[in-house]
Amino acid sequence: MLSITTRRNMFIGRSSILIAELWAIYYALRITWEKEFRCIELESDCMDVVQSVLGVLEIDIGHAMVDRLKNLTDQEWNLQSEREEKQLLPITGVVLAVINSTSNSDQESRRSSHLSTYFSSRTQNGSDSRVLRQQRARFPLNSPAYDPSYGSTSSPGFCGSLVEFFVKKTEAVQATAGRYENPEEHPFFPDNLPPSLVPHFKYPEVLHPAAMSININKVIWDMYFNKLLPLFVAPGDDGNYASTAARDLECLQALSRRIHYGKLVAEVKFRNEQKDYEPPIRAQDRDTLASLLTFVDVEEAVKKRVAKKAMTFGQEVKLGDDGDKGKYKVDPAVVSGLYGDWVIPLTKEVEIEYLLRRLD
Ligand SMILES: C=C(O[C@@H]1C=C(C(=O)O)C=C[C@H]1O)C(=O)O
Structure with missing residues (x-):
């Protein structure tokens, strides 16, 4: 059984969020169709999605997506459920469960199943901004943590800031525990990492092997410390340098994971539109690749979603004090700008880098 799951939090109306949901189902259906699954069960907690997929409701959202989806669902699927149709609608999470598998091999099923992470990642936008808002923003800037002369006192012979010291040492421990065996994880200091000491886990080989050579963490590091941090932390120094470094690492890892998901996204796009992608890949034409892989409406939906999450979950809570109503830990516009800029x-840079090597 293969299940493709996406999660949705709240307040999704008939908006561009709907289009994001439809994309997820569209790609899931395409992959399951290509893998020759024909007997599937489709569940969703989003009434509009279910109804538009089933063609019950005509939603005038002026988007080709609905037509594309309808063309796909018009094919000879065997859509079925063990439940009453009415019970199908209000289930939590959007779930596409493929039952009565007729697919070629287990290996293929695992590949598709792994690709499904992409759908989750598309709808889990904001977990990285949540780390920024809830974890790092509770401490002020604490600039000594970034001062190379302070860091070099932490260990004889070490040259760098306390944050660099903390990240290098933590990554070394995590490497021995197998963290970087996982193709979804990318170290910030990949040189001289110790080998994993835990039994090898065979991760599914979904990506082209060239994916391993792509790590843009240096860019993420510079962006985080030079552009992002000053935007969402208050100036000041409370002496909590070690905790600050720990939060920085959490933020960096969350951002890195989200951004490097671009490899998986690019693989899905390549497989679905191989004929369109091949010529610009052969010509190493970045601009055409960039326009092919860009979905402006999805980007808008992502930005709105993270701003909304910042508004919903980032409110300052103070008992008996109404003065702070509507005040946020981090300005939602900053969070949305962080995604847009x-x-x-x-993420698209990672997608392009991956695609440029996809035919190597
Ligand atoms: C990641 C994707 O590719 C692009 C990047 C997006 C993002 O980083 O959120 C969103 C839409 C696309 O323009 C995607 O299509 O999901």
Whole structure:
């Protein structure tokens, strides 16, 4: 059984969020169709999605997506459910469960199943901004943590800031525990990392092997410390340098994971539109690749979603004090700008880098 799951938090109306949901289902259906699954069960907690997929409701959202989806669902699927149709609608999470598998091999199923992470990642936008808002923003800037002369006192012979010291040492421990065996993880200091000491786990080989050579963490590091941090932390120094470094590492890892998901996204796009992607890849034409892989409406939906999350979950809570109502830990506009200016462009940069090597 293969299940493709996406999660949705709240307040999704008939808006561009709907289009994002439809994309997820569209790609899931395409992959399951290509893998020759024909007997599937489709569940969703989003009434509009279910109804538009089933063609019950005509939603005038002026988007080709609905037509594309309908063309796809018009094919000879065997859509079925063990439940009453009415019970199908209000289930939590959007789930596409493929039952009565008729696919070629287990290996193929695992590949598709792994690709499904992409759908989750598309709808889990904001977990990285949540780390920024809830973890790092509780401490002020604490600039000594970034001062190379302070860091070099932490260990004889070490040259760098306390944050660099903390990240290098933590990555070394995590490497021995197998963290970087996982193709979704990318170290910030890949040189001289110790080998993993834990039994090898065979991760599914979904990506082209060239994916291993792509690590843009240096860019993410510079962006984080030079552009992002000053935007969302208050000036000041409370002496909590070690905790500050620990939070910085959490933020960096969350950002890195989200941005490097671009490899997986690019693989899905390549497989679905191989004929369109091949000529610009052969010509090493970055601009054409960039326009092919860009979905402006999805980007807008992502930015709105993270701003909304910052508004919903980032409110200052103070008992008996109404003066702070509507005050946020981090300004939602900053969070949305962070995605528009940095997270999304860097994700696309990873997608392009991956695609440029996809036919090597
Ligand atoms: C990641 C994708 O590619 C691009 C980047 C996006 C992002 O980083 O959120 C969103 C839409 C696309 O323009 C995608 O299509 O999901």
